[in-house]
Structures are given as C-alpha cells and as structure tokens.
Amino acid sequence: MKSMMGFLEKAGLVRAIDGGGADGAPAETTDFQVDPAPEVLPVSKEPMAPVEEQIALSLPDVYAAAGVPVSVYPAEKLLRLVNGLKELPQATVRAAVAAVDESDDTWSIEDPIRDAHFKIQALAAHANALRAGIEQADAETLDRITAVKAREEATVADIRAQITRLEELMGREIARSIQEQADLGAALSSKREAANRLIEQTVVTGNEFKLLVAPFQRSAAPAAAEDPAPPKPSAAA
Template sequence: MKGMLGFLEKAGLVKMDAPVEPPPQARPSQAELAPAQEAAEPVATPSAAVAAPLDLDAVYAQAGVAPSLYPAERLLRLVDGLSAMDEATRLMAIKAMDAADESWTIEDPLADAAAKVQALAMHAELLQLNLQALERDTRARMEAVAARREKVVGDIRQQMAELDALATRETTRAAQELATQEAQLKAAQDRTAAELASLSQLSRQFQGLSTQFGAPATPSQE
C-alpha cells in the first residue's frame, strides 16, 4: 500500500500528510455528529443589493455540526486531486490511503458530509422562511402605500370636484347677473331713446308753429 501511495505522491496526484496524533478527547459518537433537529427561528432582514458571502462555518456551528477528524472538504480535495484517474482506480487509491492511515477512516468524512448536507438543508429552509417573511412585510407595506395613495388622491379629486362645482355655480350666477345688467341697460337705452324721440317730435311741432304763424312780437320799450 505504501508503495502505491509513494507512486501517487511522486506523480503529483496525492500529497501524503504527516502523521497526526489523534486528539486526547474521545472520538465523537454518531449522536454527537448528528445536527440539531430544531432550527433557529427565522428573522426577517432587509435584502441587500449584493449578497454577503455565505459563512459556512457559522452555518455548521448553528446546526450543531461537530468538528470531524477528517472533514468532508478534505475528501473532496483528495477526490479532485485524483480526478485524472478512472473511478475504480481512484476509489482503490482512497481506500489504500484509508488503510495506511489509522488516524481516520472513510466513515469520518462521510458522516461529516451527511451532517453538513442536513445543515445546509436547514439553512436553505431558513433562507426561504426569511424571504417569505420579507415578502409578507413588503406586500403589507406596499398595500399600505397603495391605500394611502388611494385615500389622498380620492380626497384631492373630491376637493377638485367640489371646486369645479363651485366654479360652475359661480359662472352660472355671474352669467345671470351679466344678463340682468345687460337687460336693464338695454331697457334704459330703449326708454331713453323713446323719450328722446318724443322730445324731438314735440320740439319740431313747436318749431312748426313759429314757422306757420310767424315769430312772436317783440314787446315795445318806453
């Protein structure tokens, strides 16, 4: 096995890790590796223009994922480093590394991966709940804005209608007053014209008497 690992290391496909003493504490049990079943209550936060980078460590810590002797990310890097191999050879090489290193077993990264998959699912559900809460709050605010708009615009339109009615009444009243004034002026003009015509006719009649009978005698002076 060590010969195969040495060959893989020389080929640049894997990198042998220095032996690491296992931590003094007891190896975590499957129950300890299981993530917490209850997620934190969702908290609606304002949406940002640019999403912040996802803090995976915080996500795993919130879900209660315990540290692993051989994290799943390390196995992913190993698989990626052996991507030039076919699947069967790659699997055999990883099993050989597992057998040669007693500080970890393949169950360690697999259990870590399962716990992190569940943690990511819980976090995804939390994101969905947060988004739904934000959508509800946003819709409520939008409905409030729309209701305020309808009320204000309705009040303005009512005031405009009342002002329009007032303007119509004032226009009608002014037109009636103007018509009355014009009628009174016309009546006065007609009456004055008739009186002037009568006076003119009477004056002509008086002048006709003078023409017919001569001018009146001028009184003599002593």
C-alpha cells in the same frame, strides 16, 4: 498501494511523510468504516435574519453562523480528492482515500466526514431559513401591496370627490356668470330703451318748440325794421 500513493503524491493530493513499514514506505491500508451517526449542531437561538442578509452570506459565513467547528481536514479538501479520482471505480477511490488517511497522522477520515455532516446540517438549516425568509418576505410584500392599493383607492376616491365638488363649483360659477351677463344685458337694454324714449321725447318737444317760436321769429323781423332810428343830436345842442 505504494504505486497509488505515488500517483496521489504526484497529483499533489497527498504529501509523503516518514514512518510506516520497515522500508520507510507507508504501511498497507485496508478499507475503512465511518460512524454513520453524525453529531448534531446546536440549534441557534439567534432570531432569523432578513432574507436579504441571508442571500448575501457566503458559504463560510453560513458555516460560521451555524457554529460548524473548524476541521483539521475540511470536507472540501476530501471532496477535491474524490473528484480528482471520479473516473476510477468506487472501490479504488475508497482505497485511495484510506491510503491518504494512513499516510498523514494529522487527520483521520472521520474529520472530513464529521465536517461534511456539520456542513450538511448548516446548509439544510440555511436553505430552510431562506425558504422561511422568502415566505415572510412574500407575506410582508403582500401586506405592503395591499396597503398601497388601499392608499391608492382612498386617494383616488378623495380626488374624485374633489373633482365632483370642483365641477359643482364650476357649474355654479358658470350659471352665475351667465345670469349676471343676462342681468347686465337686460339692464343695458332697459337703459337704452329709456334713453331712446327720452331722446324721442326731446326730439318731439324740441320740434314743438321750434314750431312754437317759428311764427314769432318771422313777425319780429319786419317790426324791427319799421322802428325809427333814434334822432341824431343837433350841432347847437
């Protein structure tokens, strides 16, 4: 066991302290047993945080939120020790851990094991909270999607109704414009026909007047030529 402790000390996994056997070396250790019944963390009465906040939590935040007490020898430290010996047989690993435990009176193997139990509970509770948060987020997202679809359908229906009304207005305006154009065209045609009739009448009447005055104009010219010139005044007068 002394050689094992020297190996662990050189690896930086343990530190040597005074005490132990008569020669100053750590006392021989044997395998250990840990109480298999872990303590239970108190159930948090705080409302569940939104899943986006839970996702942002680091492991220390998770442990703190769950109320995991600070350990003099955290489970992570024991985990690093065990991982450093993972190539060794399990019995050797347990003996090495027992040796580390015996070499340092500031902690006992129950400390990291207790810390591990607490953190297992905290991690399980965190995982359950994440699952519940995702389920809640799923339900809320589904409700929002349903609301968005309903809003879309209502808006599209309103727009289509407006388009229908606008098309009806457009159709009425086009029909009115066509009718007005036809009325204006008919009125112009009526005016043109009336004007043409008047023009024709004026031409006919004018020609009749020309025929009427023509004989008089031809007979009036010689008569005017036969009229005697007025007498000139005499010099005596």
